[in-house]
Amino acid sequence: MNKTGLLSAALLTAAFAMPAAAQLSVEDQIEARKAAYQFMSWNMGKIKAQAVDGGVEFNADQMKAAANAIAAVANSGMGALFSPDSTMDKADDTRLKPEFFQQPEKAREVGMNFGREANKLQEVAASGDRAALARQFSAVGETCKACHDSFRAD
Numbered sequence: 450m451n452k453t454g455l456l457s458a459a460l461l462t463a464a465f466a467m468p469a470a471a472q473l474s475v476e477d478q479i480e481a482r483k484a485a486y487q488f489m490s491w492n493m494g495k496i497k498a499q500a501v502d503g504g505v506e507f508n509a510d511q512m513k514a515a516a517n518a519i520a521a522v523a524n525s526g527m528g529a530l531f532s533p534d535s536t537m538d539k540a541d542d543t544r545l546k547p548e549f550f551q552q553p554e555k556a557r558e559v560g561m562n563f564g565r566e567a568n569k570l571q572e573v574a575a576s577g578d579r580a581a582l583a584r585q586f587s588a589v590g591e592t593c594k595a596c597h598d599s600f601r602a603d
């Protein structure tokens with residue numbers, strides 16, 4: 450094989466190897482999605498404390514950072530952390546209901562609603578408007594709950 454041939458063979462191998470390398474085991478999917486939800490929950494807690502309850506002094510920069518973190522997770526392509534083999538009837542240490550794959554329209558809808566509201570949270574946090582942030586916190590929280598009600602076991 451000449452040099453160009455070798456190079457394109459190497460590139461092809463790399464191109465095909467990528468998705469396989471990015472594919473996580475079921476155990477890793479479960480671990481990563483639970484960590485992602487915990488991380489969002491931690492950041493939601495900061496917004497609740499400062500913008501909703503007021504127990505902690507409002508700090509617009511911290512609110513921006515928290516909302517950015519939530520939006521980043523929401524936009525990270527979390528769908529890759531959900532496979533049909535990772536539901537609670539087939540895997541350990543998870544509360545993902547099999548309905549997530551039996552009702553794909555519903556799953557897509559709750560996922561898209563969450564993404565939309567998380568992006569809005571980022572916009573509102575950037576504005577520094579505390580009352581608006583408190584309202585948007587509730588809107589995001591409703592989309593978290595909508596998914597839990599349908600697809601997370603108690």
Ligand code: HEC
Nearest residue numbers: 483486487489490493543544545560563592593596600601
């Ligand atoms: C698309 C559906 C969906 C959305 C949206 C969603 N969750 Fe969840 N959440 C789940 C599922 C499913 C689980 C269970 C994951 C598992 O056990 O594998 C979960 C688990 C959790 C957990 C427990 C994690 C653990 O360690 O077991 C927390 C906390 C959580 N979610 C918070 C949130 C918050 C806060 C939001 C919104 C900012 C949110 N979730 C949005 C579906 C969702």
